[in-house]
Amino acid sequence: MKTANWLTVCFVIISTAVCSAAQRKNDSTKSDNLIEQNIVTAQNLLKTGDAAAAVGILQTALQSSPQNVKVKFWLGKAFYSQGNYRKTIENLSGIADKFPKNSSEQIQIVQMLGLSHYVLGQLAEAIPYFEKITQRQPENGEVSYALGVSYIQTRQPAKSRETFAGLFKVPTNSALAYLLNAKMHVRQQFEETAEIELNKALELDPKIPEVRFVLGELAIYRAEIDKGIELLKQEITLNPANAMAYYRLGEGLSRQLKWDEAIPPLQKSIWLNPFFSGPYIVLGKVYLKKQDLGNAENLLRRSTQIDPNNFGAHYLLGQVLQQAGKTEEAKAEFALAEKLRGSGEKEP
Numbered sequence: 001m002k003t004a005n006w007l008t009v010c011f012v013i014i015s016t017a018v019c020s021a022a023q024r025k026n027d028s029t030k031s032d033n034l035i036e037q038n039i040v041t042a043q044n045l046l047k048t049g050d051a052a053a054a055v056g057i058l059q060t061a062l063q064s065s066p067q068n069v070k071v072k073f074w075l076g077k078a079f080y081s082q083g084n085y086r087k088t089i090e091n092l093s094g095i096a097d098k099f100p101k102n103s104s105e106q107i108q109i110v111q112m113l114g115l116s117h118y119v120l121g122q123l124a125e126a127i128p129y130f131e132k133i134t135q136r137q138p139e140n141g142e143v144s145y146a147l148g149v150s151y152i153q154t155r156q157p158a159k160s161r162e163t164f165a166g167l168f169k170v171p172t173n174s175a176l177a178y179l180l181n182a183k184m185h186v187r188q189q190f191e192e193t194a195e196i197e198l199n200k201a202l203e204l205d206p207k208i209p210e211v212r213f214v215l216g217e218l219a220i221y222r223a224e225i226d227k228g229i230e231l232l233k234q235e236i237t238l239n240p241a242n243a244m245a246y247y248r249l250g251e252g253l254s255r256q257l258k259w260d261e262a263i264p265p266l267q268k269s270i271w272l273n274p275f276f277s278g279p280y281i282v283l284g285k286v287y288l289k290k291q292d293l294g295n296a297e298n299l300l301r302r303s304t305q306i307d308p309n310n311f312g313a314h315y316l317l318g319q320v321l322q323q324a325g326k327t328e329e330a331k332a333e334f335a336l337a338e339k340l341r342g343s344g345e346k347e348p
Contacts, residue, residue, distance in 0.1 A: 034061075035061050035064070035065055035068060035070075035071060038057050038058065038060070038071075039061070039070060039074055041054075042054040042061075045057070051078050051079075051081045054074075054078040055075065055078045055079065058075040058078060062075060072091045072095050073092070073095065073105055073109065075091045076088050076091035076092035076109070076112065077112065080112045085116035086120065088112055088116045089113060089116050089117065089120075092112060092113050092116075093113065095109065107133075110129050110132050110133055111129070111133055113126075114126045114128075114143070115146070117129065118130075123149075123150040123153045123154055124150075124154050126146070126150050127150050127151070127154065130143055130147035131147065134147055134163075138166070141167060144163055144166065145167060147163050148163035148164045148184060149188060151163060152185055152190055152193075153188060155193075157181065157196075157197065160181055160184065161178065161197070164177070164180045164184055165181075174205075175201040175202075175204035175205035175208045176201075178200045178201035179197070179198065179201045179208065179211055179214075181197045182197035182201065182211075182214060186217075191221070194214070194218065198214055198215050199215075209238050209239040209242070210239070210242070211235075212231045212234045212235040212238070213231070213235040213242060213244065213248070215231045216228045216230075216231035216232040216235060216245070216248060216249075216252075217248055219231060220248065220251070220252050220255070225255055225256055228248070228252050229249060229252045229256075232249040232252065243268075243269045243272035243276070244269070246265040246266065246268040246269035246279070247266065247269040247279045250262045250263070250264075250265040250266035250269065250279060250283070251266075251278075254282055254285065254286055259286045259289050260290075262282070262286050263283065263286060266283040266286065267279075275306060277303040277304075277310060280302050280306065280313075281299075281300065281303045281310070281312055281313050281316065284296045284300035284303060284313075284317070284320070285316055287299065288316065288320055288323075291323075293320055293323060293324045296320045297320050297321065300313055300316050300317040300320060304317060310340070311340040311341055314333050314336045315334070315337040318330045318331075321333060
């Protein structure tokens with residue numbers, strides 16, 4: 001009798017354990033199914049552009065399953081679509097390796113993390129992700145460009161040169177690679193490094209076009225006007241079709257108040273490229289200084305047609321009209337110039 005009772009107790013215990021395990025499994029299955037449903041719902045919301053609703057659903061799902069990498073992936077993606085890059089990083093960091101190697105999810109995670117760090121100005125942190133992307137997708141030009149910029153900003157000119165050489169498909173150690181790298185450094189306002197790269201380009205190829213042009217621009221920017229003018233003249237000798245070189249030369253001469261000498265290169269710049277407002281503005285200023293108000297007005301009106309939001313063009317045109325006795329027109333131009341001043345341009 002005692003044996004029978006013991007067997008009954010054992011049976012009850014085993015049955016209870018089995019039922020509990022089955023219940024837990026059933027509850028887990030229900031939870032997994034609910035999470036999958038939440039993910040599908042969030043995916044559909046993202047397709048319709050309702051990222052905020054998708055974030056809400058996924059955050060609730062993550063509370064019930066904090067380690068679910070699939071939920072974290074889609075939550076990070078939802079935040080990324082909102083432009084919330086800090087939250088993107090928070091949710092995607094550390095989960096890339098949880099997905100199969102080279103899977104769509106892993107590639108997307110790496111790309112979103114790289115671009116999120118980049119947008120937030122965390123360029124050193126962005127670099128490892130960009131490097132992984134460019135290894136997998138060497139033709140991804142946008143990421144290659146961002147990687148090159150990140151190298152510039154973190155003072156790695158050799159790596160930026162290699163990156164831009166690959167992007168523009170030129171040999172890494174060629175004069176062209178040094179020129180391209182220099183131009184990118186100028187864009188990022190790293191003029192000192194740019195000058196080093198440009199001088200190296202000249203060492204490799206003394207007759208390479210455009211190097212002297214960029215060096216001339218840098219010299220004029222530093223108020224080394226004589227040096228800049230000489231470099232620009234050398235550039236024009238090498239490449240007489242360079243409209244920008246004529247423009248910068250005329251601008252440099254105008255800064256030296258050499259009005260008559262500035263006119264020919266500015267005219268040539270316009271003849272070569274009639275759709276850029278710069279030489280029209282400088283030439284208009286030159287004719288204003290020479291009191292040739294008719295030519296000045298024509299040129300400055302043309303510049304405002306090409307570039308309607310240029311503060312300097314409208315301001316100079318106002319001066320010309322004022323001196324020509326066209327008071328009301330002058331007032332209108334000065335008012336427009338004042339309105340455009342908020343763009344940060346300086347008075348010419």
